Amino acid sequence: MELLRAKNISKSYGNNQVLKPLDLTINKGDFISITGPSGAGKTTLLQxxxxxEKPSDGEVLFNGSSNPYQLKEKQLAAFRSNHLGFVFQFHQLLPEFTAIENIMLPALIAGKAKKEAENKALELLDLLGISNQKDQKPSTMSGGERQRAAVARALINEPDIVFADEPSGNLDSENAEKLHHIFKELQESITQTFIVVTHNEKLAQIADRVLVLRDGVLQF
Structure with a gap:
């Protein structure tokens, strides 16, 4: 089942063409890693x-026909909340909230009932092996625990696709490897679709497809 198709997308900032025209199709359950040197445009492509971030040219289609860039700002935010999840290099958890509160937040913003959001957050905490951290604030959690909480937050609204930008870049090798296994297990257990930008060769190699972006050109 096709989830996303990028058709002839490119991106320029003034006279600097960061991405040259490219096409890409993502199907349900795909695990795609995007690698390449720094400055190649990987994060721009992911965004x-x-x-x-809107492309300079081309279009991005979801489920065959829906082009979210044609939506108004509030509608686009709602689309993103309901269909997409994000994991960043720095977990970006809100420091004043506990782990479970951070995880619940996207569900509450999407209009789900508090009890429903709480039950789903507890389920994800258990799935990711950090149930004992549910009432902890980020400052008292390890780097690996914080990033697992960030993954749970990305999954709370059952997104079609999770986009991850250097998700293990701020972790030590042991926690990075654990996170990689979590991604693979989620792909296999719940058919979660991942698009991951990474410099980590181990993470890249567990993906189904490894794409290399170099000088704005995507190499398959």
């Missing part, structure tokens, strides 16, 4: 696919 365009994740509706965070």
């Amino acid at each position: 365009i696919l994740g509706t965070l």
